[in-house]
Amino acid sequence: xxxxxxxxxxxxxxxxxxxxxxxxxxxxxxxxxxxxxxxxxxxxxxxxxxxxxxxxxxxxxxxxxxxxxxxxxxxxxxxxx
Numbered sequence: 001x002x003x004x005x006x007x008x009x010x011x012x013x014x015x016x017x018x019x020x021x022x023x024x025x026x027x028x029x030x031x032x033x034x035x036x037x038x039x040x041x042x043x044x045x046x047x048x049x050x051x052x053x054x055x056x057x058x059x060x061x062x063x064x065x066x067x068x069x070x071x072x073x074x075x076x077x078x079x080x081x
Contacts, residue, residue, distance in 0.1 A: 002043065006052045
């Protein structure tokens with residue numbers, strides 16, 4: 001079971017349990033909705049605060065990479081005539 005500290009942080013940031021992760025069956029998916037985006041993280045069933053922090057940071061990095069990719073693609077399309 002997820003540690004009480006990690007559960008407290010999940011609750012504090014408004015994460016809700018979604019269900020099992022279809023890609024990593026040993027993990028659970030949590031979702032937090034914000035005004036600008038949804039944050040989805042996948043955690044092991046017995047996650048501690050360090051694993052929670054790593055999952056949040058990894059999600060932010062992935063979303064940032066996607067935004068950069070999209071911006072680069074839009075930039076490339078400006079040269080198409």
